[in-house]
């Protein structure tokens with residue numbers, strides 16, 4: 001925790017809620033390519049209001065360049081030169097206007113902040129197939145967001161997760177839960193470890209699709225079961241991030257009430273409580289802390 005000069009940038013936003021995610025823990029423990037060297041500001045799921053107009057806004061964590069090959073091909077998620085907008089764990093954040101999304105009326109700031117990871121989940125689902133029978137490996141916040149979207153889409157979803165609390169959360173959402181994955185036409189990996197990437201591939205039925213949502217630490221080499229990929233014609237698909245339109249779609253979905261964001265909202269905490277919250281060992285129910293910097 002540091003007192004720092006007022007942020008300087010295009011638009012100043014007073015933060016009302018910034019939610020934590022597994023990436024924050026990774027960033028805090030190991031640094032991250034999108035972060036400056038410590039000490040630096042982070043927090044990338046941020047909602048508040050513009051100091052200049054008072055408009056309620058979600059501050060997206062990135063702005064795509066718009067001119068690189070992927071951007072021009074309509075794949076802003078994998079923009080080669082995005083501007084990262086980090087620093088939500090603060091009283092105020094400066095953002096380029098292009099990072100801002102209007103928050104639908106009535107949607108609480110904590111819910112709006114969660115539109116950022118939900119947009120990534122929407123993108124991940126779009127990378128899958130339309131199989132009605134789906135396995136999700138991992139019942140953390142991302143696995144459960146994927147599950148919520150798939151269940152809302154009328155699919156039959158099984159979540160594989162070791163923690164009983166998280167299995168119960170999956171069941172409450174309307175999925176089945178198991179401690180290990182069976183075989184499925186469509187599999188989402190939402191853990192991000194070499195062994196779970198392999199497990200997801202091994203769980204795909206012949207001709208199936210595997211969407212790798214959880215990122216292994218950069219530099220990781222993963223050995224994969226070649227026979228399954230080759231003889232079973234599996235499609236392995238990476239998925240990363242989201243587009244501007246997907247963030248708006250996530251906000252609209254949360255505002256519609258079709259998805260209950262409260263299932264993943266943990267306690268509201270202060271900035272002072274954040275370091276110990278990030279340091280706490282994972283386990284128990286999947287949840288995202290809601291940081292209210294003005295508490």
Ligand SMILES: [Zn+2]
Pocket residue numbers: 020021022023024044045117
């Ligand atoms: Zn996140």
Ligand SMILES: [Zn+2]
Pocket residue numbers: 064065066067068069070071076078079080081082
């Ligand atoms: Zn680009």
